[in-house]
Amino acid sequence: MRPNPAHEALAALDRAWGGGLLIVTQNVDDLHERAGARRLIHMHGELRSALCAACGRAEPWSDPLPPGTPCGGCGEPRLRPDIVFFGEMPYQMEAIDASLRQADLFVSIGTSGAVYPAAGFVQTARHYGARTVELNLEPSAGSFYFEESRIGPASMLVPDLVRELLG
Structure with missing residues (x-):
């Protein structure tokens, strides 16, 4: 796979x-990094x-990660994929929450809006005064929380919004 538009x-x-920006992704791939994004959190x-x-x-x-692979730090044979499994707490929730509280604009891109805690981000951002925009192929489960909903492919909607933001 390659980064898309x-x-x-x-x-x-x-x-x-030039201002504050945080891209939070639920995806576990490296497409954002390969596209050049740096202000990024992989919450899953x-x-x-x-x-x-x-440790x-x-x-x-x-490389492949078979059971029993030893850790390069402590040597214990307990390495696993560094992904959040169901029931585990997503990564960097404190940083994400702090960013949501300070945001002027919150944009949700390509999500069902049904998986928490990410599905609740719009409510937090809106509570603290952010403008909220949803970009999605179809209305999400939480579309009614957004001030604006744009329906279509992310490969078209995101570049359009970025052009608007950068003027």
């Missing part, structure tokens, strides 16, 4: 926007990383 547009926004982890269930150390990983 939506990933490229967000990376361009990341490079050009990353496929190209391994996590030690014994908590994360390390870059691209």
